[in-house]
Amino acid sequence: MGILEGKNIxxxxxxxxxxxxxxxxxxxxxxxxxxxxxxxxxxxxxxxRAISKLDTxxxxxxxxxxxxxxxxxxxxxxxxxxxxxxxxxxHSIAYADPETALGGKFLTTGWDAVSTAVxxxxxSMQSLTMAAKPMMPRGSSVVGLTFDATVSWPTYDWMGVAxxxxxxxxxxxxxxxGPDGIRSNLVAAGPVDTVAKKAIPGASSFNDIWAExxxxxxxxxxxVPSAKAIVALLSDWFPATxxxxxxxxxxxxxxGA
Numbered sequence: 736m737g738i739l740e741g742k743n744i745x746x747x748x749x750x751x752x753x754x755x756x757x758x759x760x761x762x763x764x765x766x767x768x769x770x771x772x773x774x775x776x777x778x779x780x781x782x783x784r785a786i787s788k789l790d791t792x793x794x795x796x797x798x799x800x801x802x803x804x805x806x807x808x809x810x811x812x813x814x815x816x817x818x819x820x821x822x823x824x825x826h827s828i829a830y831a832d833p834e835t836a837l838g839g840k841f842l843t844t845g846w847d848a849v850s851t852a853v854x855x856x857x858x859s860m861q862s863l864t865m866a867a868k869p870m871m872p873r874g875s876s877v878v879g880l881t882f883d884a885t886v887s888w889p890t891y892d893w894m895g896v897a898x899x900x901x902x903x904x905x906x907x908x909x910x911x912x913g914p915d916g917i918r919s920n921l922v923a924a925g926p927v928d929t930v931a932k933k934a935i936p937g938a939s940s941f942n943d944i945w946a947e948x949x950x951x952x953x954x955x956x957x958x959v960p961s962a963k964a965i966v967a968l969l970s971d972w973f974p975a976t977x978x979x980x981x982x983x984x985x986x987x988x989x990x991g992a
Contacts, residue, residue, distance in 0.1 A: 844892070
């Protein structure tokens with residue numbers, strides 16, 4: 736029996752087979768979960784191609800987390816596959832315009848680009864969770880992905896600010912949903928060679944930083960360690976953990992110079 740046996744899990748943000756979300760779907764299904772994947776707009780086709788490679792191909796629904804109508808329709812869409820119960824959400828959604836909000840352009844970025852980054856990357860964790868909350872019983876779990884925003888990073892710029900907002904959002908979800916028995920946590924992953932990372936100008940330098948400083952070492956081509964942590968947080972093995980940010984980064988966060 737797997738640690739997610741019989742649980743119903745929504746996984747957002749699958750793009751390519753290299754994505755952390757894709758690895759989560761694969762591992763979650765092997766651990767007994769029923770999984771539905773969501774994507775939006777131009778991401779739907781690549782998500783469908785990616786999940787078609789899985790041993791069990793999960794249903795794919797379109798959900799634009801910035802569209803109130805999509806969010807309002809979410810419970811009905813999920814009920815077609817899960818009935819009336821959702822046990823977990825994986826929030827793996829982020830976007831900032833690489834032309835205006837990333838790559839060293841922090842001081843010149845306009846509000847439109849900033850507001851988009853914060854809406855898609857941070858506020859969506861609250862809006863997605865609240866859209867699905869009527870289906871979530873006690874013991875449910877929401878898990879998001881961040882790139883530790885307690886410090887600044889080269890080239891990360893307004894995505895770093897959006898991730899800081901995401902980290903705060905998770906803590907407030909933990910505060911307000913805790914009385915209902917719903918947990919909210921984040922995994923702070925090291926740099927993984929995903930489509931999102933490749934869109935950040937200069938992000939390849941992160942691999943050099945991790946190669947030099949991570950005590951356990953770090954393989955940027957391997958999404959599995961981060962995905963395993965997400966699956967563990969979705970399970971019943973962390974029943975009293977909420978508002979946490981779990982680092983899966985080879986230990987780099989613990990080192991100084």
